[in-house]
Amino acid sequence: MPELPEVEVISNFLFNKVKNKQISCVTVNNWNLRVPVTQNIDNILKNKCISSIKRRGKYIIWNTDNDIAVILHLGMSGKLIYAEDNQVQNKHDHVIFSFSDNASIVFNDPRRFGLVVVLNKAQEVNFFNDFGIEPLTDEFSGGYLQKLLKNRKANIKSALMDNKLIVGVGNIYASESLFRARISPLRSARDLTYSECKRLAVEIKNTLSDAIAAGGSTLRDYAQPSGSVGYFQNSFYVYGQVQKPCKICNNTITLIRQNGRSTYFCNACQN
16 A cells, blocks of 8 residues: 555656646546545536645545545555556556546556545545644654653554554554664553654654655555656665564564554664
8 A cells, every 4th residue: 555655756746747737527437446436526527727736644635726626545556647648548447537638647446445536625624634643744743742642552653553643654664664763663652752752753754755755665556657666665674574684783674463564673673
């Protein structure tokens, strides 16, 4: 599943390509995604212009010139494919957004866990009402993080992945951030000191920013709308490195399961 850096890369790419472009039509080949694609999506969006594209957590939001929002989520295997000219359709091309200059954005999702819905402004605000803080904002700091965690009995890895606390820090980047901060994923979230929270907040920002600069991480399905892959996976310290030597201390990287998710860490470096 694409995490915050991948979604940020996709949003920035598409914004540069289709800002102020007019949607000529929307073709739906399969309405049955995680929730059904909004009925009459073509009528709602036809002749509307894209005024902005932004990210909230792992969601991509297209706003139009009449305060309509297209909310997209890529699920487990979804992709947004951009083409300058209308292209031949492929299997699993569920929704096609065509623009007046013949460019198109295709939502392709083999597993159909993705989301394409259209909301008005009030519905958009309500949709994201329970989301936590964005980790790349100035507000997200060591002190803020400590306040979020002070009553959390859960392990710190699981707490970082709770979207009601912090949005977008998925499995990959939680593991990598904890390694960079030298904090064990087994620690109780509420037991972290202010100094540790400060260090962790900095490393979450650094890890996410580095991943965005590298175009994200391509492990299986993720690709940028141009078809290019990310390469941050080449910089992983712990994620996917089980039984390999730690790049810092040469200790063997450990793999455990936490809340049904794989957690990678170094027993020697992280405590």
